[in-house]
Amino acid sequence: MKLPRCTITTSMLVLRPLRRGTAWSTFHWTENTEALDAMEMSAPAWSRWRWYKVIRAYTGPSFITHEIWRRADNKLIGLHIAHVEGGRIAKLAIIIPDPADRGANIAEEARAVVIDLLFDRTPVKIVHGTVAARNFASAFLYQKLGFRQDAILKGRLLTDNGRIDKLVFSLLPDEWAANRPPLPKGTVT
Numbered sequence: 001m002k003l004p005r006c007t008i009t010t011s012m013l014v015l016r017p018l019r020r021g022t023a024w025s026t027f028h029w030t031e032n033t034e035a036l037d038a039m040e041m042s043a044p045a046w047s048r049w050r051w052y053k054v055i056r057a058y059t060g061p062s063f064i065t066h067e068i069w070r071r072a073d074n075k076l077i078g079l080h081i082a083h084v085e086g087g088r089i090a091k092l093a094i095i096i097p098d099p100a101d102r103g104a105n106i107a108e109e110a111r112a113v114v115i116d117l118l119f120d121r122t123p124v125k126i127v128h129g130t131v132a133a134r135n136f137a138s139a140f141l142y143q144k145l146g147f148r149q150d151a152i153l154k155g156r157l158l159t160d161n162g163r164i165d166k167l168v169f170s171l172l173p174d175e176w177a178a179n180r181p182p183l184p185k186g187t188v189t
């Protein structure tokens, strides 16, 4: 099945399908090692080409990846990534690299409208994500959105400071229908 390439508009955000060329205007994101580490995307040294290849991979046919644009200042502030595995399971990731852009419920809103898209307009029946046990922002975001913590993968994340635990979260359509936060749905075009 061909995955939809839609723009989703909310009062605060425009989520646009990721374009490969966005790699050139976002290369400075590679300076934020904290955010990239959280995405398990760290690299010993970034080049523009290496970053382009990461971005290009996220535009592949099994991905629904959105650029997160804040409408107030028309600024690209992050990415939301959904990797659709086998057509019915989507693995989610999100990054808002600049800490100054965080804490305004942008990730929550972006994630909610992408989950709507996945459950309403694709055959996806499970969404899930993994997070380092110390990544409180991401773990609390999953919980706020009604994800269930399914497992703790002991020591499964290799960091420069040793192995740490990983948490696995998932969400089913009926759970989403019952617990979706009271956010307006986005407009899909």
Ligand SMILES: CC(C)(COP(=O)(O)OP(=O)(O)OC[C@H]1O[C@@H](n2cnc3c(N)ncnc32)[C@H](O)[C@@H]1OP(=O)(O)O)[C@@H](O)C(=O)NCCC(=O)NCCS
Pocket: 034, 035, 036, 038, 039, 092, 093, 094, 095, 096, 097, 101, 102, 103, 104, 105, 106, 107, 108, 109, 130, 131, 135, 136, 137, 138, 140, 141, 142, 144
């Ligand atoms: C995780 C991340 C995307 C959150 O982005 P954000 O826009 O700041 O998050 P929001 O403002 O939408 O927060 C929504 C909820 O998440 C939780 N949350 C967010 N940041 C938090 C923090 N620092 N501590 C605890 N909970 C936090 C809260 O429950 C919050 O709801 P509240 O505002 O009612 O308390 C951002 O911190 C980030 O990009 N981190 C680096 C990359 C990463 O960790 N990605 C996730 C792994 S895939």
